[in-house]
Amino acid sequence: MPEAAIPVGYAALIDAFELAVLVPINLSAIGPRHKVYEAERWNIYTPRHHPDNDLAGHMTFALRYEGLDLAVLKALFRQIGPEPIAEMVRAAPIGAYARRLWFLYEWLLDIQLDLPDAAQGTYALVVDPDRQFAVGGANSTRHRVKNNLPGTPAFCPMIFRTPALDASLAFSAEIDERYVRKQLGHASAEMKRRYQRRGDRFRVNLTKAAGL
Numbered sequence: 001m002p003e004a005a006i007p008v009g010y011a012a013l014i015d016a017f018e019l020a021v022l023v024p025i026n027l028s029a030i031g032p033r034h035k036v037y038e039a040e041r042w043n044i045y046t047p048r049h050h051p052d053n054d055l056a057g058h059m060t061f062a063l064r065y066e067g068l069d070l071a072v073l074k075a076l077f078r079q080i081g082p083e084p085i086a087e088m089v090r091a092a093p094i095g096a097y098a099r100r101l102w103f104l105y106e107w108l109l110d111i112q113l114d115l116p117d118a119a120q121g122t123y124a125l126v127v128d129p130d131r132q133f134a135v136g137g138a139n140s141t142r143h144r145v146k147n148n149l150p151g152t153p154a155f156c157p158m159i160f161r162t163p164a165l166d167a168s169l170a171f172s173a174e175i176d177e178r179y180v181r182k183q184l185g186h187a188s189a190e191m192k193r194r195y196q197r198r199g200d201r202f203r204v205n206l207t208k209a210a211g212l
Contacts, residue, residue, distance in 0.1 A: 005029035005044055008051055009062040010072050016058075019075045028066055055080065056088050060097045067131045068149075068158050073101075074108045086113045094121035096145075103143040108153055118144040133159045 007015060011027040031037075031044040038044065045065070051057035059076075062069070077085070085105045088098040099118060103126060106112055121144045127134035129148065137148030149156050159165075 005031045005042065006050070008045070008049075009058055009066050010069055012058045013055075013062065013076055014072065017076060017079045019072060019079065021071050021075050024066070024069050024072065026066075028061070055084055056091075056098075059088075059101055063097050063100060067160060068104075068127060070104075070108065070156055070158060073104055077105050077109055082111065082113050086115055089113075089115055093118065096121070096124035099143045099145055100124055100126055103140055103145045103147065106143075107147070107149075110153065117142045120144075127158075131161060133161060 007027065007029050009028045010024050011029065013019065014021060014023065026038075026041055026043055028043045028045060030047060030050045032047065033044070034046050034048075036043070036045055036049075043065075049061075049065070051061040062072075082105065085098075085101055088095075089102050092098045099121060102113060102115065118141075123139055124145045125134070125148055126137070126145050127148045127150075133150060134148040135150050137146045139145075140147050150159075151157060
């Protein structure tokens with residue numbers, strides 16, 4: 001890690017709770033400079049990005065700037081137990097990050113927290129689709145979030161978006177669209193020929209019926 005930088009988010013949580021997990025490929029820290037940059041596999045943020053130096057602050061930072069690392073979150077949830085997450089929700093019942101963490105706790109551990117169903121708050125996406133690949137998803141009315149995770153608690157690969165991956169997918173989609181259009185064009189031409197033949201037979205039969 002670059003000198004004078006302070007670990008935040010997942011890096012701080014892994015260190016503070018001594019989580020036995022694979023370290024994420026990229027970690028985050030707060031540097032003294034007023035610019036965001038990358039250095040030695042660390043994303044260095046500005047002092048204004050510094051979260052509150054507590055559990056809620058670092059979890060919120062992780063979800064906001066680092067995306068979802070389900071392995072780290074699951075190990076963390078097992079370590080801290082349900083009450084810290086419940087306290088976050090009670091303190092900010094309409095907070096999107098609190099409700100996302102609440103959902104993830106219950107989804108990953110299959111344990112229901114001692115909380116009533118959320119009554120307010122705009123439905124929040126569990127996965128940020130601009131950062132990681134997600135699915136359309138379905139609403140969880142209990143948490144007022146949309147579960148767009150691309151898998152199940154047993155297997156849910158979280159893939160980060162990159163310019164190369166997005167470009168590859170865009171190219172693949174373009175090829176698929178061309179193929180579909182080509183097939184639709186063939187089908188349209190065939191349907192046109194069939195209707196033409198039906199029209200010809202109808203006119204022949206009509207002529208015969210009229211004795212012409």
